[in-house]
Amino acid sequence: MTEAQGGVRGWAAARKGVWSWLRFTSLRLRLVVVFGLVALTAAVSASGIAYWLNREAVLRRAQDAVLRDFEQEMQIRAGLLPEEPTQDELQHTAGQMANSSQRFSVLLVARDGNGKTVYGSSGGLSGFSLQDVPRSLREAVNERQKVDSENASEYRLYWQRVVEDGTPYLVAGTRVVGDGPTGYMLKSLKPEAKDLNSLAWSLGIATGLALIGSALLAQAAATTVLKPVHRLGVAARRLGEGKLDTRLRVSGTDELADLSRTFNNAAAALEKRVADMAGRDDASRRFVADMSHELRTPLTAITAVTEVLEEELDAETGSVDPMIEPAVRLVVSETRRLNNLVENLMEVTRFDAGTARLVLDDVELADQITACIDARAWLDAVELDAERGLHARLDPRRLDVILANLIGNALKHGGSPVRVSVREAAEEIVIEVQDHGPGIPEDVLPHVFDRFYKASASRPRSEGSGLGLSIALENAHIHGGEITAANSPEGGAVFTLRLPKDASALMAEAEQAEQAEKGDA
Structure with a gap:
């Protein structure tokens, strides 16, 4: 690339940068x-x-x-000169002509009696000379014109503007009719x-x-135009922050006033819509919470009865009629499923109501995961890869809920063995739960943490409630962590749990926010 090309490209880039700015x-x-x-x-x-x-x-x-x-x-003056003037006569006449009101330099040119060209300049020999007259002007001045109705003289007056040493001059010339002398004039235009x-x-x-x-x-x-626009921007930001009672002061009848009225109407409609939705959401949460509480009492009695029936089924005496044994076992399993569903619903309502709180303790992660697996009799189906002595300050009960849901989901929908690996990364703990199943379909991945979502519509009554992964994610969020789902290149699904090593700071911030809300109330 040449230097010129580089300069052009640099100029184009600079211009593009200016317009972008x-x-x-x-x-x-x-x-x-x-x-x-x-x-x-x-x-x-x-x-x-x-x-x-x-x-x-x-x-x-x-x-x-x-x-x-x-x-x-x-x-x-020049017309009074003889046909063959002397140099002195030319010099005298040129001096007289230069003394006119316009004060210009004069040069007269003629032939004397010997046929020799003589010059007379108003400034003497060192003054205005023929070399100061442009050649084209000299040729035009000495050119004889045809006399007719439009041209009354054989010779015409010609002029030209020239610049010498930064000073503009007017040069003109003409010739006296009847073979008289030729005269040139030089006038400085410096004042002009x-x-x-x-x-x-x-x-x-x-x-x-x-x-x-x-x-x-x-x-x-x-300022006049942008002040209403600025107020509109501030109001829009306040509206985006949840301050739905924000309104603009409307004055005038121009387009900006119409825009302010439109904003106020939209804000009022949005406030009403959000209030209606919040009312329905509150009613729905209260219904779920009340229903869950109301179901716990009969469920407690039913659970006690089903435990007795289960003991009878397991007893060696065989007091239960073999014909009704399948029905009894179905009642026992469905009662457990209903009990788990009610517990999950109550947990969900606590998250929605914002009443879920952390109870922090120092947790040894390898022991915590082992205890979770052992309590559910999964030791034979789960491989644990965790170093001993890795500690974190978390809520052990909620961590157990997260692990139970992730591992149970991997065992139920994936393939054995399920591998649980733990590693430390910066100021957080990373726990991966990987199965060896077919993986999660791509269209299902965005919805795996949705409540009551089930990948197959043909299995609406599976053993799960559809709340396990959602509850696990909420428990991770309350710790300040996150759970992500993906498919492993080696096959199977991978759920990655990231939790801070110490959730104390987050818990303190939540308590301060709660106290501030109470103070505002």
């Missing part, structure tokens, strides 16, 4: 920039047009006065250029003032 900066800045660009364009255009018109007017006025005076001097420079500075200052004024006007306009 403008695109993502505040609306106020963009309004000010747009106002400034419009004002700058208008001011520069107006100043340019004004300067050009004034320049032409000033130069035309000065030029016409000088050319008119020079032409008169050529007719009056100075006046035009002053005009340019004045227009530049006016442009700068217009730009500053437009910026101030844009700032005022942006």
Whole structure:
């Protein structure tokens, strides 16, 4: 890549960066920039047009006065010279012509009696010379014109503007009719250029003032326009934070007032909708909680009866009629299932009501997992990979619920053996539960922690309640942890539990928040 290409690419990247910056900066800045660009364009255009018109007017006025005076001097003084003047005569006449009101330099050119070209300059030999006249102008001056109805003279007056050493000059020339001398004039336009420079500075200052004024006007306009927009943004943020009683003050009949009214109507509708939903949700939670409490008393009696029936079934005396033994066993299993469902529902209502609390203790993880597996007679189906001496400050009962649900789900829906591995990562504990089953279908993965969700619609009455994994996730959240589900590349499903090594800080924050809510109430 050449240096020129690199420069072009660098310029393009810089321009792209500038536009990206403008695109993502505040609306106020963009309004000010747009106002400034419009004002700058208008001011520069107006100043340019004004300067050009004034320049032409000033130069035309000065030029016409000088050319008119020079032409008169050529007719009056140069026309009185003899056909073959001497150099002294030319010099004297040039000096007289230069003393006109316009004060220009004069050069006269003629042939003397010997046919020799002689010159007469108003400034002497070191003054205005033929070399100061452009060649094209000299050729045009000496060109004889045809005399007709439109052209009354054989020779015409020609002029040209030139710049030497930064100073502008007006050069003109003509020839006296009848083979008279040729005259050239040089006039400095420095005063006019100075006046035009002053005009340019004045227009530049006016442009700068217009730009500053437009910026101030844009700032005022942006403040007027953006203040309601800012209030709308603040109100929207408050609404997003749950402050549904937020409303905007409406004034005027413009589009921003209509927007404020629309926002207020939407906020009122949202507040009513949320209040209705919260009322129904509270009623639903109260119903589930009341139902669960009401079911516990009869369930306790039924459970006691089923335990007696189960003991009779296991007794060697065989006092139960073999014909009703299947029915008795079904009652026993369904009673246990119903009892577990009621307990799960009560746990769910505690989470929903925000009354679930941690009871922290120092837990040795390997012993805790072993006790969970042993209590449920899963030792033969579960492999444990955990180092001894790995401790964490957690709620042991809730950790047992999490492990029981994850391992039980792996044994029920996956394949043996189920592997439980524990490792320490930074300030958290990572527990993975992996089975060797077919894995979880991709369309099921996003819903495995949903309440009452079952992967197969053909098994609506499976032994599970559909709440186990949801309860496990809630128990992880109350510790400040998380549970994720995925499929292992080696086959089978993997549930990963991440818990902090010490949940004391989270528990203290929850207690402070609860005290603050009570204080606000």
